Amino acid sequence: MVLAELLQAAGLPAPAAAGGAQVASVVSNSRKAVEGSVFCCIVGGSADGHDFAAQAVEKGAVCVVAQRDLGLPCQLLVEDTRAAYGALCAAFNGFPADRLKMIAVTGTNGKTTVTTLIKQVLEYTGAKVGLIGTIQNEIGEVKLPAKFTTPEPDDLHGLLANMCRAGCEYAVMEASSQALDQNRLAGVIFQVGAFTNLSQDHLDYHGTLENYFQAKAKLFAQCRQAVTNLDCPYGRRIPQLTGIPVLTCSAQGEADLTASDICQRADGVSFTLCYRGERCPVDIKMPGLFSVYNVLSVAGVCLSLGLPLAVVAKGLCHCKGVYGRAEVLYSGDFTVICDFAHTPDALQNLLETIKPFVKRRLIVLFGCAGKRDRTKRPKMANTVADFADLMVISSDNPRDEDPYVILEDTVAGVRDRGVPYHLEVDRYYAIRWAIDEAGPGDVVVLCGKGHENYQAIDTCTVYFDEHEIVKRALEERRERP
CATH class of the missing domain: 3.40.1390.10 (MurE/MurF, N-terminal domain)
Structure with a gap:
């Protein structure tokens, strides 16, 4: 050119x-x-x-x-x-976004799950779909590595152009607050934008929760339609901030789209989706009330795209779980689960879902990120202490901050709680210790890494896959007399 x-x-x-x-x-x-x-x-x-x-x-x-x-x-x-x-x-790149039906999801928690499930539901209808997100980028069935949740413009439009060449009809993407604040999505018009929720995160970047929300809300100036969660106080503000049609969702009260008859199980949840007088049952293999909210966002987007509720409900029932999200790594005389939860709100949602199904002890391993919001650290520990019978406090991407200082900040939130805890700065040995400690009926939950296969230590990125570490630790445990 x-x-x-x-x-x-x-x-x-x-x-x-x-x-x-x-x-x-x-x-x-x-x-x-x-x-x-x-x-x-x-x-x-x-x-x-x-x-x-x-x-x-x-x-x-x-x-x-x-x-x-x-x-x-x-x-x-x-x-x-x-x-x-x-x-x-x-x-x-030939304005590829104009040739695709663009969908964006923003919020503190749930972006990866919601975008992944939207892709699966649309594919259930026979559409070819591209995905841009935290775990990986996808062009139909082709999987590509992801460097950022929301790529820089050169990578973003290159990906969208490849989706067009591959015959994709839709592109579903996560919109992070940093990307929106940095105008990485400038010029892209979205058919639908969804707001999942907002709680404390990234205050090291945004300074205040209000600034964080305003960055998220920028998305809707680029959307033709919006979907929002009315059960989140910040979600209730979205309709007043936009001049576009907004489909509202709730699992607690009145909204355009609601979930009722909620029945939680250890391995999933069932409920009824209600929209414009129509009711359809849904049963998904993802546990927790937070999964209901994720599905409401997914269904809201698909309905906004013109799909019938019955088709959306059937598509949801065919959805698979999301890698590294409440994922069961081992189920025997005890259970090991990994999840990406790394905020107080996400930890609460995850642990309050798991706790009722624990027969003996809930052992929770977690850490707090280095060079990130320090005020989150004691809050995360305090949240874990609300549910755990034993806490294992370790590292989670310490970067070039002293990991022992991070542990000290974290422990400050639980010293007076009376919940036993074990400190191990090396996450590899922390995981091995937690698995060796587990007994019949225990549930071990590894929080913070989820899909990630690395640790950021000093200025280096070190390969670190908890799926592999857990497998190795279990094998070594079985081999011991």
Whole structure:
């Protein structure tokens, strides 16, 4: 594509020096720049792209998009380089989002489960669907690694373009608060956007819960329709913030879509979906009231897309569980479960679901992330202490923060609770200890990692798959006399 044509397609003015240069890529990382790149200077939390513009030009960039004059031969000055970056990536890839039915899900908890189940329900109807999310990206049945919950614009629009080429009709994606705040989804219009819930998380980035909510709410300025959870105080604010049709959901009161006759089991939950006078039974192999709320969001999105309630209900009954979400890793004389729960609210939802089905002791292993919201740490421990008979407090991506300081912050929330706890900074040995400690009737719950197969330690990412570690620990336990 010729530079002048790209800029015009993106709605940006072409510098006089643009000429007929051929564009090979649109990037914001100077290390990715090649001959023919357009380089966008993005101001980030730890680096300013303007400082690397000259390096990009040396590598062959034919245009630099900046917010201040850098004195470069072919530069385009704009007010917001993030918005320009999104528009350029969309134009370079042929505006793939315009050729797909785009669906986005935002909220503190449930995004991965909701997007995965939406994909499964749509596939049940025969549609080909793309997925962008935390665990992985998917183009139909093809699975690709995911670096971020919500990718940067170059990766995002590249993925969407590949979905178009593969014949996908829908693209379902998670919209993180950081991505929305950083305008990574600029220019993308969503057929439906869903809000699951909001509780304390990412305050190291947003500062306050209100800022966190406002970042999430930005999504709906780019949506044609919305789905929201009325049982969440923040979810009740969505209809007042948007000028678009909103489908409301509730498991407690009146709403457009409700769940009634809820019956929880150890391995799942059954209930009745009610919508516009129609009632359909649903039975899913995912336990907990939080699973009911996830299904309400899924059903709300599918109904907003025009699917009949009966079809949605049947599709939900065919859904499989989600990797690393309340996943049973072992079931014998004791049980081992892993989950991604890493906020006070998510821990409460998970543990209050499991607790009634524990025959003897509930052993909970968890940790708190380094270089993240420190105020969450004692709250997480206090929440675990509400349910656990034994706590194993360890590490969860300490990054370059002292893991012993993290443990100290965490333990501060439970010193006076009277619940026994075991401290082990090395998560590998913590898991082995918890499994060795388990006896008949116990349930061991590993919280925080879920689908993740790594630990972030110092500045390194170390391979760490709890599925494999649990399997090895169980084998070694069986081999001991």
